[in-house]
Amino acid sequence: DIQMTQSPSSLSASVGDRVTITCRASQGIRSDLGWYQQKPGKAPKRLIYGASSLESGAPLRFSGSGSGTEFTLTISSLQPEDFATYYCLQHNSYPYTFGQGTKLEIK
Amino acid sequence: QVQLVESGGGVVQPGRSLRLSCVASGFTFSDFAFHWVRQAPGKGLEWVAVLSHDGKNHYYIDSVKGRFAISRDNSKNTLFLQINSLRPEDTAVYYCARAENPFVVIPAGARIDYWGQGTLVAVSS
Numbered sequence: 702d703i704q705m706t707q708s709p710s711s712l713s714a715s716v717g718d719r720v721t722i723t724c725r726a727s728q729g730i731r732s733d734l735g736w737y738q739q740k741p742g743k744a745p746k747r748l749i750y751g752a753s754s755l756e757s758g759a760p761l762r763f764s765g766s767g768s769g770t771e772f773t774l775t776i777s778s779l780q781p782e783d784f785a786t787y788y789c790l791q792h793n794s795y796p797y798t799f800g801q802g803t804k805l806e807i808k
Numbered sequence: 809q810v811q812l813v814e815s816g817g818g819v820v821q822p823g824r825s826l827r828l829s830c831v832a833s834g835f836t837f838s839d840f841a842f843h844w845v846r847q848a849p850g851k852g853l854e855w856v857a858v859l860s861h862d863g864k865n866h867y868y869i870d871s872v873k874g875r876f877a878i879s880r881d882n883s884k885n886t887l888f889l890q891i892n893s894l895r896p897e898d899t900a901v902y903y904c905a906r907a908e909n910p911f912v913v914i915p916a917g918a919r920i921d922y923w924g925q926g927t928l929v930a931v932s933s
Contacts, residue, residue: 733916744923788853792919795867797855
């Protein structure tokens with residue numbers, strides 16, 4: 702199985718900050734990675750697909766990069782509605798595997 | 809618009825069975841593969857299973873093989889997850905999720921786009 706190591710597990714930041722979350726795959730997964738945002742009590746919502754493509758309707762402040770084994774999600778200028786938990790998901794092979802999640806909190 | 813609505817969760821005793829359902833609307837259900845993903849209380853997301861658009865191909869995580877069965881009824885736009893021999897560690901919100909690309913047969917093509925709102929399964933005596 703492919704292991705996804707996501708860091709940090711939690712992050713405290715302020716509105717307007719730039720933040721970066723990283724996922725590392727235990728083996729190469731090309732660009733078969735998505736990023737999802739989850740708010741408490743809600744289903745996850747996709748932000749990024751194909752490692753770097755922005756989901757339709759997602760704010761432009763979100764961006765993704767990477768391929769192979771190293772991936773990043775960047776939020777260029779945090780907004781109040783961005784405080785949530787973020788997960789990466791590899792879909793290169795079964796079983797699909799998620800990163801452990803990054804809880805983004807208000808400083 | 810795409811809508812996925814799960815049901816069938818509840819409080820059940822260890823060793824019992826449960827069948828979850830997910831009714832889809834807003835697109836041609838029979839064209840798409842579907843996944844089940846679960847989330848234990850306060851924990852992260854765990855992918856559980858996938859079923860192809862025609863119901864012929866499936867894959868499960870090791871921890872549920874032999875106890876969970878994913879199936880579908882394309883005439884009723886419904887996905888199912890039969891859960892047998894329930895264990896306390898199966899306690900979770902179970903989400904159904906759609907694979908983005910129609911008629912996909914390879915893992916890389918079955919990436920998840922839409923999710924349902926989830927149904928809670930609580931296993932307790």
